[in-house]
Amino acid sequence: MLDLEVVPERSLGNEQWEFTLGMPLAQAVAILQKHCRIIKNVQVLYSEQSPLSHDLILNLTQDGIKLLFDAFNQRLKVIEVYDLTKVKLKYCGVHFNSQAIAPTIEQIDQSFGATHPGVYNSAEQLFHLNFRGLSFSFQLDSWTEAPKYEPNFAHGLASLQIPHGATVKRMYIYSGNSLQDTCGPGLLADAKMRVFERSVYFGDSCQDVLSMLGSPHKVFYKSEDKMKIHSPSPHKQVPSKCNDYFFNYFTLGVDILFDANTHKVKKFVLHTNYPGHYNFNIYHRCEFKIPLAIKKENADGQTETCTTYSKWDNIQELLGHPVEKPVVLHRSSSPNNTNPFGSTFCFGLQRMIFEVMQNNHIASVTLYGPPRPGSHLRTAELS
Numbered sequence: 001m002l003d004l005e006v007v008p009e010r011s012l013g014n015e016q017w018e019f020t021l022g023m024p025l026a027q028a029v030a031i032l033q034k035h036c037r038i039i040k041n042v043q044v045l046y047s048e049q050s051p052l053s054h055d056l057i058l059n060l061t062q063d064g065i066k067l068l069f070d071a072f073n074q075r076l077k078v079i080e081v082y083d084l085t086k087v088k089l090k091y092c093g094v095h096f097n098s099q100a101i102a103p104t105i106e107q108i109d110q111s112f113g114a115t116h117p118g119v120y121n122s123a124e125q126l127f128h129l130n131f132r133g134l135s136f137s138f139q140l141d142s143w144t145e146a147p148k149y150e151p152n153f154a155h156g157l158a159s160l161q162i163p164h165g166a167t168v169k170r171m172y173i174y175s176g177n178s179l180q181d182t183c184g185p186g187l188l189a190d191a192k193m194r195v196f197e198r199s200v201y202f203g204d205s206c207q208d209v210l211s212m213l214g215s216p217h218k219v220f221y222k223s224e225d226k227m228k229i230h231s232p233s234p235h236k237q238v239p240s241k242c243n244d245y246f247f248n249y250f251t252l253g254v255d256i257l258f259d260a261n262t263h264k265v266k267k268f269v270l271h272t273n274y275p276g277h278y279n280f281n282i283y284h285r286c287e288f289k290i291p292l293a294i295k296k297e298n299a300d301g302q303t304e305t306c307t308t309y310s311k312w313d314n315i316q317e318l319l320g321h322p323v324e325k326p327v328v329l330h331r332s333s334s335p336n337n338t339n340p341f342g343s344t345f346c347f348g349l350q351r352m353i354f355e356v357m358q359n360n361h362i363a364s365v366t367l368y369g370p371p372r373p374g375s376h377l378r379t380a381e382l383s
Helices: 025-034 105-112 143-149 206-213 312-319
Strands: 002-007 011-013 018-020 042-045 056-060 065-069 076-081 087-091 094-097 119-121 126-131 134-139 168-174 218-221 245-249 254-258 265-271 289-293 303-307 327-329 344-349 352-356 362-368
Touching (some): 018 076, 206 245, 289 312, 312 344
Antiparallel strands (some): 065 076, 076 168, 119 126, 289 303, 327 344
């Protein structure tokens, strides 16, 4: 059984690890992977068709804990303990919930002190007792108790007589004064986030990129170009003497490809990190904005923006339908394995490749530099 310290408006954890509000999804998953012998049976819950309409949840079923991540910025916004019988909890080093100590209203009052009157929710039959950054929900034993605590007056406040011996059913850790202000999708604000501006251009050298972004998390050399078979060029089967290579910036959600001969930037790959994609959780979400030249009647010089949250249908309405059929992309860890998430489709428009998932969301966007004079590139050659 986990023995965890509760820090209101901040975290839940112990001396070895800590789930902290605002932490990226990948960081939380890394903790779970490192301690997989202790924390077992973890579920990943998300909406397959509408991933932005519901929070992304890591459910620690063995420990009765849910980690709720904002659907947009994929950072931890609520920690919920929904089964207090599966975990030990303490505050300031003193237990208020364990096998020997029941989390009653008296125990919570002793451990955390006084707070504002709680609110009774008749539909849930729960009393919600709120501290800053921390809430406890107490369950009534039966319907017969409900009328005695129904808030018919006092502006909905009804904690003057919470039943003696009432025990905590759920506990929430969040940022701010109210859980309701934190719960909706897209409501988590990065108030502490600092913004740094760095510029990387097509044709920049490795040294330029390193000075702007620092060392990459990984350098990956392309051993083969699987898209080359679609190229009409006669030399497509001729192996190259040296390989292009990527700088992988996982926490930025960006890959940068360098030409093997010139060591200059030749393309960027921007990852959206949607759940249900084969590469999910390898990259952090890249929050990109790409200006698009509109190809519509009476739209000369007009531009729109493609973002991380744009859907492929909307992009096609702005840019027009691709002339060529999409390239179907199958990913698997080995030739004998199948991808449980299915294939994606790659469309080429305006020197960009849009990798589209089956739910119409964009998995990645690949950007290519300006073409060489007199050259005409097909979609399959942009690889």
